[in-house]
Amino acid sequence: MMQLHNLPEAYAKVHLPSKVALAVTQKPDGNYNLITIEWFMRTSIAPPMFAISIGHSRYSHDCLQDVRYFNLVFPSRDQKDLLSLAGSQSGRDIDKFSAGKVAFIPGKLHKLPILKDAAAVFECEVVTQVNSGDHTIFVGEVKYSWSNAEGEVFYYE
Numbered sequence: 001m002m003q004l005h006n007l008p009e010a011y012a013k014v015h016l017p018s019k020v021a022l023a024v025t026q027k028p029d030g031n032y033n034l035i036t037i038e039w040f041m042r043t044s045i046a047p048p049m050f051a052i053s054i055g056h057s058r059y060s061h062d063c064l065q066d067v068r069y070f071n072l073v074f075p076s077r078d079q080k081d082l083l084s085l086a087g088s089q090s091g092r093d094i095d096k097f098s099a100g101k102v103a104f105i106p107g108k109l110h111k112l113p114i115l116k117d118a119a120a121v122f123e124c125e126v127v128t129q130v131n132s133g134d135h136t137i138f139v140g141e142v143k144y145s146w147s148n149a150e151g152e153v154f155y156y157e
C-alpha cells in the first residue's frame with residue numbers, strides 16, 4: 001500500500017544499487033583533484049554531454065568555477081578504496097592523487113588525468129551550469145572517450 005513517508009525513508013527504498021563515478025578537476029595550483037559523485041547523468045547524444053551535480057561547499061566546486069574542464073571517471077571494481085578516499089577527504093586538505101597512489105596518463109583535451117585502472121573516462125568541457133539548491137549542475141560536452149578492456153564498472157550496493 002502506498003503511504004506518505006519522509007524523503008530519507010522513501011529514497012532509501014529506491015537508492016541502491018547505484019553507479020558511482022569520480023570527477024577529476026584541476027586545482028588552481030595546476031595539480032588535480034578527485035571527487036566521488038553519485039549524482040551524474042548523460043544528458044545529450046549529439047553532441048554527447050554528461051551533467052554532474054557538485055555541492056557548493058566542495059573544493060571541486062571551486063575548481064570547476066575556475067578551470068572549466070572535468071574528466072568523468074567510471075571506476076572499476078578494484079577502485080573501491082579510491083572511491084572512499086575521494087568521497088571522504090577534501091582536496092583542500094590532501095592531494096588525493098598521491099594519497100591514493102593513482103596511476104594516470106595525461107588526457108588529450110586539457111591534459112586532465114586519465115586513470116589507468118578505471119573502466120571508462122570521458123573528457124568534458126563545461127558548456128553550461130545550473131544552480132540546484134545547495135549544488136551546481138555542471139554540464140560538460142564530451143570531447144574524448146576512453147575505455148578499458150579489462151576494467152569492469154563498479155556498482156555501489
Ligand SMILES: Cc1cc2nc3c(=O)[nH]c(=O)nc-3n(C[C@H](O)[C@H](O)[C@H](O)COP(=O)(O)O)c2cc1C
Pocket residue numbers: 020033034035036037038039040053054055057058059060061083084086087088089090091092135156
Ligand atoms: C558514495 C558517495 C557519493 C557522493 N556523491 C556526491 C555527489 O554527487 N555530489 C557531491 O557534491 N558530493 C558527493 N559526495 C561527497 C563528496 O565526494 C565529498 O564531500 C568529497 O570529500 C568532496 O571532495 P572535495 O572537497 O575535494 O571536492 C559523495 C560521497 C560519496 C561517498
